[in-house]
Amino acid sequence: MITHFSDLPRTNAPLANGKGTVDATELLSIPDFLGKGRLFKRCILKPGCSVGGHTHKGDFEVYYILRGEGTYDDNGTLMPITTGDVALCRDGEHHMLENTGTEDLEFIALILFSN
Amino acid sequence: MITHFSDLPRTNAPLANGKGTVDATELLSIPDFLGKGRLFKRCILKPGCSVGGHTHKGDFEVYYILRGEGTYDDNGTLMPITTGDVALCRDGEHHMLENTGTEDLEFIALILFSN
Numbered sequence: 246m247i248t249h250f251s252d253l254p255r256t257n258a259p260l261a262n263g264k265g266t267v268d269a270t271e272l273l274s275i276p277d278f279l280g281k282g283r284l285f286k287r288c289i290l291k292p293g294c295s296v297g298g299h300t301h302k303g304d305f306e307v308y309y310i311l312r313g314e315g316t317y318d319d320n321g322t323l324m325p326i327t328t329g330d331v332a333l334c335r336d337g338e339h340h341m342l343e344n345t346g347t348e349d350l351e352f353i354a355l356i357l358f359s360n
Numbered sequence: 361m362i363t364h365f366s367d368l369p370r371t372n373a374p375l376a377n378g379k380g381t382v383d384a385t386e387l388l389s390i391p392d393f394l395g396k397g398r399l400f401k402r403c404i405l406k407p408g409c410s411v412g413g414h415t416h417k418g419d420f421e422v423y424y425i426l427r428g429e430g431t432y433d434d435n436g437t438l439m440p441i442t443t444g445d446v447a448l449c450r451d452g453e454h455h456m457l458e459n460t461g462t463e464d465l466e467f468i469a470l471i472l473f474s475n
Contacts, residue, residue, distance in 0.1 A: 247432060250444025272424050272446050273470075281396040281472045285422065307400065309387050309468070311426065317362060329365025331387050353424070353468055355388075357396045 264343065265294030269354075282357035290315070290350040295343035301334055303360060308332040309353040314346030379458065380409030384469075397472035405430070405465040410458035416449055418475065423447040424468040429461030 254271040273285040283304065290296070290313075298318055308317075310330045317326040318341035319334075326332060326342065334340040336359040344350035369386040388400040398419065405411070405428075413433055423432075425445045432441040433456035434449075441447060441457070449455040451474040459465035 246434060246448050246450075247439060247441060248446045248448070250446070253446060273422050273448070277420075277448060277450075279420070279472070279474055285470065287424065305392075305394070307388050309402065319361060324362060326362060331363045331365070331368060333361050333363070333388070333392060335361075335392075355400065355470065357394070357472075359394055 259297075261297035261299040261341075263295035263297035263341075265291060267294065267296060272353075280358070282355065284354060284356035286354050287311075288352050288354050290342070290344040290352075292344050292347055292349070296341060298339060298341035300339045301336055301356075303336065304356050304358045305336045305338075306334045306340070307353075307355045308334075308342060309355075311351040311353065313344060313348050313350030313352075315350045316343045316345045317341070374412075376412035376414040376456075378410035378412035378456075380406060382409065382411060387468075395473070397470065399469060399471035401469050402426075403467050403469050405457070405459040405467075407459050407462055407464070411456060413454060413456035415454045416451055416471075418451065419471050419473045420451045420453075421449045421455070422468075422470045423449075423457060424470075426466040426468065428459060428463050428465030428467075430465045431458045431460045432456070 257266045257268045260267045268289040270287045372383045375382045383404040385402045
């Protein structure tokens, strides 16, 4: 089954008390995860916007950066993140992602359950 | 933990008896899936190359097309697929993806287990 991008569910809202909003498009629905996870989205952060810092409990998240520049908080350590980077936040870990560049920061986010 | 793209495991080999090879970069390792799935990759098919037709049993796969043009076999029905499209191949279903365009066909592939 093919779904065109414009027909996918899309939101633009603050996330985890971050700055501004996250333009998030759902690539897999909750029912279609068959209980293995809860989020698979294509996300865009405009410059200055962020996914606020949060800790994962009972699940883990992968970010794959498609384009742009940002700052990633990896368990309290801030580091630059850029196109092609993969960030893994394991169960119990804390992360944050902010677009500190001048262009859109586009990435794939995947959250799977730990148990 | 951030891993730069050039440090990710990368293969370039035929897949499912397809035409040519698939340039596949691993975004999440098998151990890091914690048993929820077995593949999360950034893939590139050069023009004329394909992921050969195959049936999923015990798992399901999502393709998210990042760029390019191709033909997708959705359970025996050939259809065009292009940038932004999401193709879901559920457990028990059959699919195939061929780059029938003139530019690279770049996509994200995710395979999760059904049970």
